[in-house]
Amino acid sequence: MTIGGAVREPPLQDTNQMDAFKKHTGLVTVLDLPNVDTDQIIPKQFLKRIERTGFGQFLFFDWRFLDGGKPNAEFEMNQPRYNGASILVTRANFGCGSSREHAPWALLDYGIRCLIAPSFADIFFNNCFKNGMLPIRLPEPQVEELFQRVRRTPGYQLTVDLDRKKISSNDGIDWPFDVDDFRRHCLLNGLDDIGLTLQQEAKINAYEATHSEIAPLVK
Amino acid sequence: MAPRTLFEKIWDAHVVHAEVGQPTLLYIDRHLVHEVTSPQAFEGLRLAGRRVRRPELTYATMDHNVPTTDRSRPIEDPISAQQMKVLADNCREFGVTLFDLSSPDQGIVHVIGPELGITLPGQTIVCGDSHTSTHGAFGALAFGIGTSEVEHVLATQCLLQDKPKTFLIEVNGRRPYGVEAKDIILSIIGQIGTGGGTGMVIEYGGETIRSLTMEERMTVCNMSIEGGAKAGLIAPDEKTFAYLKGRRYAPQGKEFENAVAVWKQLCTDSGARFDRTLRIDAATISPQVTWGTNPGQVVPVDGRVPDPAEFRDADARKSAERALDYMGLRPRTPITEIPVDRVFIGSCTNSRIEDLRRVAGFVKGRRVNTSVYAMIVPGSQHVKHQAEEEGLHRVFTEAGFDWRESGCSMCLGMNPDTLKPGERCASTSNRNFEGRQGKGGRTHLVSPLMAAAAAVEGHFVDVRKYERNKD
Numbered sequence: 001m002t003i004g005g006a007v008r009e010p011p012l013q014d015t016n017q018m019d020a021f022k023k024h025t026g027l028v029t030v031l032d033l034p035n036v037d038t039d040q041i042i043p044k045q046f047l048k049r050i051e052r053t054g055f056g057q058f059l060f061f062d063w064r065f066l067d068g069g070k071p072n073a074e075f076e077m078n079q080p081r082y083n084g085a086s087i088l089v090t091r092a093n094f095g096c097g098s099s100r101e102h103a104p105w106a107l108l109d110y111g112i113r114c115l116i117a118p119s120f121a122d123i124f125f126n127n128c129f130k131n132g133m134l135p136i137r138l139p140e141p142q143v144e145e146l147f148q149r150v151r152r153t154p155g156y157q158l159t160v161d162l163d164r165k166k167i168s169s170n171d172g173i174d175w176p177f178d179v180d181d182f183r184r185h186c187l188l189n190g191l192d193d194i195g196l197t198l199q200q201e202a203k204i205n206a207y208e209a210t211h212s213e214i215a216p217l218v219k
Numbered sequence: 220m221a222p223r224t225l226f227e228k229i230w231d232a233h234v235v236h237a238e239v240g241q242p243t244l245l246y247i248d249r250h251l252v253h254e255v256t257s258p259q260a261f262e263g264l265r266l267a268g269r270r271v272r273r274p275e276l277t278y279a280t281m282d283h284n285v286p287t288t289d290r291s292r293p294i295e296d297p298i299s300a301q302q303m304k305v306l307a308d309n310c311r312e313f314g315v316t317l318f319d320l321s322s323p324d325q326g327i328v329h330v331i332g333p334e335l336g337i338t339l340p341g342q343t344i345v346c347g348d349s350h351t352s353t354h355g356a357f358g359a360l361a362f363g364i365g366t367s368e369v370e371h372v373l374a375t376q377c378l379l380q381d382k383p384k385t386f387l388i389e390v391n392g393r394r395p396y397g398v399e400a401k402d403i404i405l406s407i408i409g410q411i412g413t414g415g416g417t418g419m420v421i422e423y424g425g426e427t428i429r430s431l432t433m434e435e436r437m438t439v440c441n442m443s444i445e446g447g448a449k450a451g452l453i454a455p456d457e458k459t460f461a462y463l464k465g466r467r468y469a470p471q472g473k474e475f476e477n478a479v480a481v482w483k484q485l486c487t488d489s490g491a492r493f494d495r496t497l498r499i500d501a502a503t504i505s506p507q508v509t510w511g512t513n514p515g516q517v518v519p520v521d522g523r524v525p526d527p528a529e530f531r532d533a534d535a536r537k538s539a540e541r542a543l544d545y546m547g548l549r550p551r552t553p554i555t556e557i558p559v560d561r562v563f564i565g566s567c568t569n570s571r572i573e574d575l576r577r578v579a580g581f582v583k584g585r586r587v588n589t590s591v592y593a594m595i596v597p598g599s600q601h602v603k604h605q606a607e608e609e610g611l612h613r614v615f616t617e618a619g620f621d622w623r624e625s626g627c628s629m630c631l632g633m634n635p636d637t638l639k640p641g642e643r644c645a646s647t648s649n650r651n652f653e654g655r656q657g658k659g660g661r662t663h664l665v666s667p668l669m670a671a672a673a674a675v676e677g678h679f680v681d682v683r684k685y686e687r688n689k690d
Contacts, residue, residue: 033541034534035413035513039652044633048284048298050258050305052366062654091534093414096447096513097650098631099349100256101365122417122449123349123363130367180381182241193367194267197375200236200244204377207235213248213276214470215481216232216341 019132020190026086037097056109095124222488248342256347260370287623326599329567336466355452356436389425400435401666405507416448511542526550562593566630569647570598587619588677
């Protein structure tokens with residue numbers, strides 16, 4: 001294990017093409033804690049890398065590993081039955097604290113494409129969509145129900161259909177979920193925000209022609 | 220036009236393009252950049268062959284990683300040094316102003332923005348850092364963004380944003396001795412919880428807020444994010460304008476007067492509607508100490524560590540149990556009986572000159588307890604020099620504090636300033652998350668005055684007991 005985030009040659013990744021998210025079926029893992037902050041998702045000693053990739057090995061580092069680097073058997077996600085999971089079910093206010101986009105980068109690099117929780121912190125929620133990941137808000141009782149089903153059934157899988165806005169499973173779950181239409185459209189098509197905004201360049205030019213950054217006029 | 224809140228006025232003035240069912244394209248007036256959350260954004264620009272659209276609205280500094288020891292020595296951590304070099308290279312390549320380690324203007328991004336007059340009322344300000352909410356103290360709409368959004372702003376000077384909701388927090392009444400701006404905001408977070416402001420912009424109002432100095436207002440707005448809010452702001456007034464007058468990047472002379480005339484319109488109209496309102500009586504606020512591992516886990520200093528068994532909510536109970544275990548605390552322990560090993564005075568929350576003056580006023584003639592290692596890290600080089608001009612550094616060093624160079628330091632422990640496992644720290648920073656100040660470190664968030672008193676006594680103290688001795 002590389003500790004301290006040794007600088008590697010950056011794998012060149014075209015940031016202008018985001019992976020599309022349409023329909024995803026995957027193994028579900030759980031993290032049974034509310035208010036998980038981004039300092040826990042990716043501790044600060046790993047923020048010194050200058051690339052977007054390679055953070056998965058540091059995900060939940062202080063929880064996943066004991067001193068000396070051995071996996072912590074008491075950390076639920078470490079159970080072999082969750083190996084290869086791509087959907088994370090967790091509790092309220094996930095991703096609070098620091099704005100570090102290293103948090104979704106670490107989750108994605110670990111293999112997580114979709115997160116389900118009663119609520120997410122704003123910046124984290126937003127950062128997920130920028131990386132082709134889908135955070136889904138579900139009411140507390142449904143999240144609790146998922147916890148129970150996942151724990152009861154090794155190998156538990158969910159299918160997340162973004163096009164139909166539905167979550168389903170082999171054991172009878174068929175739940176709708178809400179997602180902002182624009183964000184859904186961007187994810188389904190792998191659209192890049194910067195490219196979209198640059199299509200509005202004439203409007204930006206026009207705005208700048210009359211706008212003062214020193215004292216923006218109250219309109 | 221219907222009455223609008225301050226937030227809505229700033230929002231409306233920055234709409235480049237709005238379409239139903241889509242996020243609004245919002246113009247950004249100031250973009251602040253630092254070494255940790257920007258390298259991937261600049262790399263993205265390079266890969267796409269894009270430039271920085273408005274480099275003259277973009278300012279960079281090095282703060283998160285920087286050592287706070289002697290600046291004349293080379294940086295020992297090669298990875299930190301690399302990240303700083305990458306920022307310097309990027310700023311040169313893309314034409315962005317950089318306040319690097321050798322600059323007399325270097326400091327924590329949220330300290331130097333206001334200090335240099337980069338931050339102005341009515342602006343939209345973003346930075347790849349959640350404590351960007353600090354700049355809301357000037358009546359700006361300021362919020363933290365992720366690295367993809369940093370790249371977006373660099374490339375377009377705009378952001379796609381959904382309109383947040385509005386939350387008015389009004390604080391009225393007389394603030395008792397020993398109750399600082401930090402205690403006001405900690406007490407607010409204790410009430411609303413760490414997710415209480417999610418999806419909202421908070422406007423702080425009321426006579427107590429208006430009575431705060433600009434630096435105190437920055438402390439309050441700084442921690443808006445710890446309540447989950449997108450931003451926090453305070454309507455600008457004569458104090459705001461007086462603070463900004465003559466600052467280097469603020470408008471000068473006639474241009475300044477013209478700007479003030481515009482800035483004076485930045486207030487919430489009477490009759491404007493907020494999505495949520497909370498009223499607080501300042502007289503009921505005590506000095507605060509966090510006992511847990513998020514900023515909402517906080518009690519008055521004359522209180523006790525709570526008993527998790529008394530939490531009715533299952534999530535809150537589970538959090539409290541886990542927090543007490545991590546913090547090495549027993550339920551019902553009086554806060555004033557908790558000893559501290561370390562004291563950290565610094566961070567974008569509390570590292571400005573007024574913070575240092577209050578600390579100096581308290582520790583003059585007193586000594587740091589022999590059981591405590593205490594450090595003071597000024598927020599910027601300007602704060603440091605001002606403190607040294609006033610002789611505060613001598614007060615600190617004579618009392619036994621370590622006096623450092625400027626940076627984020629032990630607020631997040633990315634540089635060598637960290638806690639050892641099990642060490643307990645009274646800290647003026649903003650986050651008491653597990654491991655935030657070093658793996659296994661135990662952080663209690665407090666005001667600068669409370670931190671100074673803990674340094675002297677070796678445990679938490681109710682600073683109100685010194686009232687009769689104050690000059």
